[in-house]
Amino acid sequence: MTSAEPIRLAARAAHLPASATAALDARAKQLIADGVDVINLTSGEPAFATVEPAALAAIAAIGEDFTRYTPAAGIPQLRSSVATYLNRHGTTYTADHVVITAGAKQALHYAFTVLLETGDEVLIPAPYWVSYPHMVTLAGGVPVEVRPAPGGSLKITPEQVRRAITPQTRVLLLNSPANPSGVVYTREELTALATVAAERDLIIISDEICDHWVYETTFTSVAALGPDIAARTLTVGGMSKTFAMTGWRIGWVAAPAGVSRAVAAVQSHTASAPSSVSQRAAHGALTADLAQELNSRRTALDERRKTVLKALSDVPGVQVDGEAQGAFFVFVDVSKTYGLRSSTHTISSAAEFAGLLLSEAQVAVVPGADFAAPDHVRISYTVPPDRLADGLRRISTFVASLTT
Ligand SMILES: Cc1ncc(COP(=O)(O)O)c(C=O)c1O
Incomplete structure (x- = not known):
């Protein structure tokens, strides 16, 4: 031009x-x-490579012309298989809690959209995945960095979270295992952080996209820490990393049913739903024995x-x-x-x-x-x-x- x-x-x-x-x-x-x-x-x-049952399920879906709009929250079988899959970590999700999205990225975007009023602050432990602050800003919120103490642990403490809280703070974002640092918070550490969130009435968004990739320690899902914590937590995850399905674009939010309904409503007016074929692929992978x-x-x-x-x-x-x-x-x-x-x-x-x-x-x-x-x-x-x-x-x- x-x-x-x-x-x-x-x-x-x-x-x-x-x-x-x-x-x-x-x-x-x-x-x-x-x-x-x-x-x-x-x-x-x-x-x-993408796990084979996913590819086979997708081919079958195309063969059956399963190529139309799906319900906005995702196909019921997949919502249910995701709930079962998540519950291996000790959560108690049912299909109603789960909304299928085009990747965890879109799930996070929806989560901020349904939760944040203009000016609401989101605490983000640093170092953080590059997209978080931009997603918060796009939803009208204010990203607030919480920095770990010098010394190389790269983990934040409850005290640092407490100090960062203001009357505008609404969400504590957690990401374990973390991108970019590779750190994994222990169950005790997550319990301590979630306790601060509960004390100060914060919502927790827990990005658990890398839950499978944990070595020499165990993964803890925040919503499995107890019903009080689950009631204030949105669990975000997806097929991308564990099943080598980044291009299929299937992720999810699992949350209390009122939040899930709001997420599905936003999705119904924006994306309609993720690809029908990819949803069937994800269901194929989640119901196969891939352990x-x-x-x-x-x-x-x-x-x-x-x-x-x-x-x-x-x-x-x-x-x-x-x-x-x-x-x-x-x-x-x-x-x-x-x-x-x-x-x-x-x-x-x-x-x-x-x-x-x-x-x-x-x-x-x-x-x-x-x-x-x-x-x-x-x-x-x-x-x-x-x-x-x-x-x-x-x-x-x-x-x-x-x-x-
Ligand atoms: C920490 C983290 N969360 C979410 C995502 C998004 O994953 P998805 O492919 O499911 O959108 C990524 C992708 O790199 C990531 O690193």
Whole structure:
């Protein structure tokens, strides 16, 4: 277009910042397109195939022409199979509590939409998944960061939550296992946080999308902590990460029935419902016996996780923070490399570290600025073991090559 564009965007869209990660991602993709052997450790999804029962159920659904609008809350069989699936963690959901959405992302968007009045504050433990604050802002709310104490645990405490609460606080957002840090809160820690929420009459939104990806510890679902907690909790999850179904776009909210009805009403006026075929695929996966396959996938990722932790512990100047017991990420403080020189530049931020690692060692990692952690980079260990080992060697060689 030659002249200035006459369309003025609404403030809520105009002020949505472009992701700082996007530029690095674009550079990595360009290098790959140019034939450069980039090892991409940025992925937010496990590199497994979609589980077979999902694919077969989808094919059957298409064969039966199951291709029309579904009820806004999702097909009843899937709402029911999701409730059963969630209850393996000790919750007591029924189909009425569950609304099927186009991914956990849309579930979170609906949750904020039905809960927040303009100006309501949402407490978000930092470092956090990049989309949370923007979702809160889009729904008229105010994101409020709760930062863990320095020292590398990357977990927030009840005291920090208490200090962040104001008369406007309405929601405490929890995400365990966490993206980007990989930390997993214990049952005791979650109980303590949920107790503060109950004391101060806050709603809890618990993003449990990575509930399957937990190593050397156990997962706790917040709504399983007791009926009083369940009554103030919205559990968000989905098929994307556990079943390697990111592209199928099936997630859910499970919540007290009044909240679920409101979520379904919003969905009925916006998306209508998620894809009918994907819903049948999800139901196929949830009702198949996949325990063995999913466990062996978890073991495979756990081995890669251990490889990363071992390799990075031998690299001076980089420090894995948090216990990295969940999801598929390690979160690495690179601030000790600040002031060191690569062959072309002096490093002064994690973003620069990531940029130089890409241009000089051809390894892509995600800088932490978008996660409210500007001294960290996120390393994803979902790539095959040989590529991962090569990537770790390159990181080690790159850091060793830095000079004062
Ligand atoms: C913490 C977290 N929550 C939610 C989502 C959204 O997942 P979905 O694919 O189900 O929309 C992601 C995806 O990366 C995530 O990392």
